[in-house]
Amino acid sequence: MSLDVSPKQFKRWIDEAGKLIASHYQEHGESKVFAGKSPSEVQELLNESLPEDPKNIGSLLDEVGEKVLSTITNSAGPRYFGYITGGGNQVAVLAEMIKASLNQNNLKWHSSPVSTELERLVMRWVAEFIGYPTSSAGVLLSGGSVANFNCLAVARKIKAPVDISDEGIYGSRPMTVYVSEEGHSSFDKAMDMLGLGKKYLRKIPVDDDFCIDVDQLEEQIRNDKNAGLHPICAISVAGTTNTGAVDDLNAVADICQRYDLWYHIDAAYGGPAAKVEGVSSMFSGIGKADSVVVNPHKWLYVPFEAGGVLVKNPDHLRKTFSTIPDYLKSDEQNGGRTDLMEYNLPLTKEFKALKVWMTIKAYGATRLRDEIASDMDKARYLSELVGSNKKLELMAPVPLSIVCFRYNPGGMEESTLNRLNDNIIQEIESDGRVFLTGTKIKGKTALRVCFINPRTKKEDIELLEKVVLEIGGKLGRDRV
Numbered sequence: 488m489s490l491d492v493s494p495k496q497f498k499r500w501i502d503e504a505g506k507l508i509a510s511h512y513q514e515h516g517e518s519k520v521f522a523g524k525s526p527s528e529v530q531e532l533l534n535e536s537l538p539e540d541p542k543n544i545g546s547l548l549d550e551v552g553e554k555v556l557s558t559i560t561n562s563a564g565p566r567y568f569g570y571i572t573g574g575g576n577q578v579a580v581l582a583e584m585i586k587a588s589l590n591q592n593n594l595k596w597h598s599s600p601v602s603t604e605l606e607r608l609v610m611r612w613v614a615e616f617i618g619y620p621t622s623s624a625g626v627l628l629s630g631g632s633v634a635n636f637n638c639l640a641v642a643r644k645i646k647a648p649v650d651i652s653d654e655g656i657y658g659s660r661p662m663t664v665y666v667s668e669e670g671h672s673s674f675d676k677a678m679d680m681l682g683l684g685k686k687y688l689r690k691i692p693v694d695d696d697f698c699i700d701v702d703q704l705e706e707q708i709r710n711d712k713n714a715g716l717h718p719i720c721a722i723s724v725a726g727t728t729n730t731g732a733v734d735d736l737n738a739v740a741d742i743c744q745r746y747d748l749w750y751h752i753d754a755a756y757g758g759p760a761a762k763v764e765g766v767s768s769m770f771s772g773i774g775k776a777d778s779v780v781v782n783p784h785k786w787l788y789v790p791f792e793a794g795g796v797l798v799k800n801p802d803h804l805r806k807t808f809s810t811i812p813d814y815l816k817s818d819e820q821n822g823g824r825t826d827l828m829e830y831n832l833p834l835t836k837e838f839k840a841l842k843v844w845m846t847i848k849a850y851g852a853t854r855l856r857d858e859i860a861s862d863m864d865k866a867r868y869l870s871e872l873v874g875s876n877k878k879l880e881l882m883a884p885v886p887l888s889i890v891c892f893r894y895n896p897g898g899m900e901e902s903t904l905n906r907l908n909d910n911i912i913q914e915i916e917s918d919g920r921v922f923l924t925g926t927k928i929k930g931k932t933a934l935r936v937c938f939i940n941p942r943t944k945k946e947d948i949e950l951l952e953k954v955v956l957e958i959g960g961k962l963g964r965d966r967v
């Protein structure tokens with residue numbers, strides 16, 4: 488018995504789902520960004536015991552409308568400024584639908600030739616887009632955290648003083664890795680999971696622009712060597728999550744060369760700006776890295792999930808992940824086939840490349856770069872609004888498209904300002920007109936706004952300013 492319906496009926500389902508999607512796009516500007524429901528309200532809405540009986544698809548889609556669309560956080564909408572969250576794009580919505588219908592498993596070349604070759608192709612395009620050698624090898628993973636883990640695993644395998652494949656890391660002196668204090672938390676996680684230990688991730692202080700202090704980096708490496716430790720890898724961040732700061736990529740490259748370290752660049756967020764006019768000089772040296780992470784699901788406008796890994800020497804990637812049991816051998820006689828299971832941790836992997844391929848082809852690299860430049864213009868516009876308002880204070884430079892600021896009407900203690908801005912962030916969430924998240928800048932609470940959504944317009948930015956002033960004014964008055 489098949490689960491399928493007739494082709495005609497299937498087409499009707501697709502039309503109905505299409506209507507639901509289109510209506511969601513129409514409402515982007517109108518509904519609250521955060522639905523404002525409590526966990527128990529969401530649980531109550533969704534809770535039911537395991538359904539035994541089938542449900543008609545029409546009413547199932549209605550239920551998606553009632554239960555899912557009413558509870559989402561509208562991160563695809565123009566007034567979502569939280570974290571580093573892209574809004575996806577409409578071409579990729581089509582790609583995702585086609586992907587699911589083809590159900591390709593990208594484990595070996597012959598299990599999906601097109602998925603394998605398109606993944607290799609789009610990662611070459613991503614390399615070209617950011618100015619990295621196209622002779623590198625690339626894979627698509629779920630996101631930047633997994634991609635950083637993947638790259639640290641390669642660094643550990645290649646730079647460990649012993650062969651760790653069989654013996655593990657037990658035969659080695661402690662291995663150290665270096666990143667700035669502004670480095671992403673996924674490195675702490677990776678150090679833990681890889682058995683390297685979080686305390687051997689050396690967090691190097693940053694300068695006033697939130698970039699790694701290269702003198703202190705070198706000093707720490709020297710100290711660690713003298714103490715009998717084994718430095719394996721230094722990481723540059725090309726676009727920090729907090730403020731968008733880009734480390735001096737050439738200076739860190741020199742240090743890596745001097746001390747024979749693996750050079751990793753975390754460009755998960757900032758990478759796509761690397762060849763955009765006006766900021767490209769900041770990314771000079773990106774081609775010197777042994778590995779780079781860049782997330783198509785951030786600033787290439789591809790919907791979740793797509794995090795990209797690029798490794799300059801493909802053998803390094805293969806050396807780290809190639810394990811071939813008997814049931815996966817079979818087609819060695821066929822030359823020229825690349826089995827992506829040998830280049831990353833997953834075996835079964837979805838056809839991620841389709842949405843990246845369709846996105847890049849539909850819009851073209853020039854248009855994508857224009858959108859990135861426009862996102863940076865929006866960040867500049869907000870920082871101008873902040874700069875010209877006496878009650879707002881810019882908290883960090885704005886090198887890319889992240890703006891950190893706070894409400895500061897003057898005459899308040901730092902601790903009061905921190906509490907006030909923490910409360911503003913909470914209140915903005917429940918207000919729902921805009922959505923942003925907070926961070927700490929040198930210990931001070933800041934409102935953090937990220938622009939990577941082409942749907943955001945000037946008036947959305949002006950509304951954001953208005954909401955912050957309004958809520959800040961109200962909470963500030965309550966305080967005095």
Ligand SMILES: *Cc1c(COP(=O)(O)O)cnc(C)c1O
Nearest residue numbers: 630631632633671728753755756
């Ligand atoms: C977002 C980000 C990551 C993590 O990426 P995910 O896709 O969220 O896992 C890593 N590094 C930097 C610099 C980031 O901005």
